[in-house]
Amino acid sequence: MKKRLSLSLIVLLTFVLAMTGCGSKNPAQTETGGTTTGGTTAGAEKPGSKLNIGMVTDVGGVNDNSFNQSAWEALQKLNKETGVNVKYLQSKNDSEFVPNLNQLVKNNYNLTWGIGFIIGDSLKTVAQQNPEAKLAIIDNVVEAPNVVSVTFAEHEGSYLTGVVAGLMTKSNKIGFVGGMDIPVIKRFEAGFVAGVKAVNPNAKVTINYTGAFDKPDLGKAAASTIYNDGADIVFHAAGATGDGVFNEAKDRVKNGKKVWVIGVDKDQSLTFGDDVTLTSMMKRVDTAVYNISNDLINGKFEGGKTIVLGLKDNGVGLPETSKKNVPEDVLKKVDEYKDKIVKGDIQVPDK
Structure with a gap:
């Protein structure tokens, strides 16, 4: 009896192992910390x-x-x-x-x-x-x-955000918050200011460099100073420091003060919301x-x-979500200036 029971257990165990083998899959892609490893799909090596x-x-x-x-x-x-x-x-x-x-x-x-x-x-x-x-x-x-x-060509895309800011400001006071004072950020600044002046020569653009790309508190302080001076739109090119610009804008919106931020690199409305993001200067990194x-x-x-x-090359430009907060007539102006830049009729300054 014991011999027959042991044999039955062996058969059962063999069956379970066989079924487990038939149902096994190749390793899925996994991410641990800063590493993502590749697996295979349907037995085919990628x-x-x-x-x-x-x-x-x-x-x-x-x-x-x-x-x-x-x-x-x-x-x-x-x-x-x-x-x-x-x-x-x-x-x-x-x-x-x-x-x-x-x-x-x-x-x-x-x-x-x-x-x-x-x-x-x-x-x-x-x-x-x-x-x-x-x-x-x-x-x-x-x-x-x-x-x-x-x-x-950050200055080209920033020129278009300047057109938006220059046409949409109600106070004629606009701000720019930069991270480190380096050539790439100066291109953002130069293009933005040129775009503002092209459509609104009476607007004042206040420039504030924080000296860092990883200090949201400095971005918040810089934005606070600019908004306190009467600006209603601030464009940032400051990496994670720019998170503080958005935080300051959100605080003001909660208190009934309508201000805007122009984001950078990504479509930052997807992160910070449409209530404060006017548009973004996307850079297709x-x-x-x-x-x-x-x-x-x-x-x-x-x-x-x-x-x-x-x-x-569509390497820089504004996201499709711009139409949520930017009026159609302003976006048409943006397209007009874009065409002129692409054709070489406008040479955008880069410093």
């Missing part, structure tokens, strides 16, 4: 599953609601589509740029991104020390045969990171190349 692409953020961090976040979202999208393994390393200060870049390069990542102008010198150092490594950078130009550099990383997967990486994306 084209990027054996490749690794990493990025190093600037001090704004990966959740800056701005360009670092756009870059990471692009890599996550690429992971889902191609199976490429992606990872980010967050930099708390400038001294971490080189170690973070080296960590990815030394671990044989197939492509290493540096996100942000201020990473430029560090990325150049790492590129020169590791000539076989492939690297890319956003918002700066690193002249090296193993680096792809991507910059944007996500498209650039996605396309160049995908080129690497397809064996088309072109080191030594510099790419500049402007209005004609």
Whole structure:
């Protein structure tokens, strides 16, 4: 009897194991911390599953609601589509740029991104020390045969936000809050001011640089000063510091004061809401990171190349959601100025 029972248990166990094996699936894509690993689908290996692409953020961090976040979202999208393994390393200060870049390069990542102008010198150092490594950078130009550099005509897109602000201000007082006083942010400022003046020469634009991309409290204080002076629209180009600009605007709206913020890099109405976001100057960091990383997967990486994306490339511009708060006649004016810029009839200043 005991022998027959043991045999029955063995048969039952064998059946259960067989059924478990038949029902097993390939590993799903998982994310742990700053790493997303690629799996397989229906037993077929995806084209990027054996490749690794990493990025190093600037001090704004990966959740800056701005360009670092756009870059990471692009890599996550690429992971889902191609199976490429992606990872980010967050930099708390400038001294971490080189170690973070080296960590990815030394671990044989197939492509290493540096996100942000201020990473430029560090990325150049790492590129020169590791000539076989492939690297890319956003918002700066690193002249090296193993680096792809991507910059944007921020001044062109900012000109259009200036047109919106100049036509919609009721007080003729407008503000600009910048992060660090560096060339890329000066392009935002120059284009914005030129756009305002083109449609409203009587408007006053107050400029305030906080000196940081990761200090929302400084952004809030800067916006408070500008709004207190009578401004009803503030454009920020300050990364996570700009979160504070939105926070200040929301506080004022709750107290019955109608003010607006013009967001940057992403469609920030999706994060901060339509009640305070007039429009945003979108910079398609996500498209650039996605396309160049995908080129690497397809064996088309072109080191030594510099790419500049402007209005004609749809690299900058306003989001579709602008029509929620910007009147149709103003958007028509925006389109008129866009056409003139693309055709070369208007040369937008970049500093």
